[in-house]
Amino acid sequence: MDENFQEEVLNRVKQIPRGKVTTYGEIAREITGSVRAARAVAQAVAKNPYPIVIPCHRVVRSNGDVGGYSLGVDKKIGLLKEEGVEIKGTKVVNFEEILFKKSQFQILQNPK
DNA sequence: CCCATGACTAATT
């Protein structure tokens, strides 16, 4: 099995600081250079072996909607609120403000 | 190799 893609994804997710969020599309761009793989990114995080340990709850939709979560959307919203993220309904209020942009990711490469 | 699936996106209505 080639779990490289998922690794790449999780590596980015780990970098998202507390209280901030990023989008599936941004991660896709970081890895493939295009936003098109956004859906594949979602697939990857959906299989996240360590929810909460790996902050996949900080990955949201491009329109500011929180999106889904393996442990339930309510759980996701709860976690985000705990981190100080303002949420209104299912949307992140200050989405643009706390967005962890592409340029902020570190270019960590896989040893080995 | 073909087909279905999904924690998505952008464009259109």
Added chain:
DNA sequence: AAATTAGCCATGG
């Protein structure tokens, strides 16, 4: 501004 639609891509059967 909310709902629909078509497009895209990494998996798994």
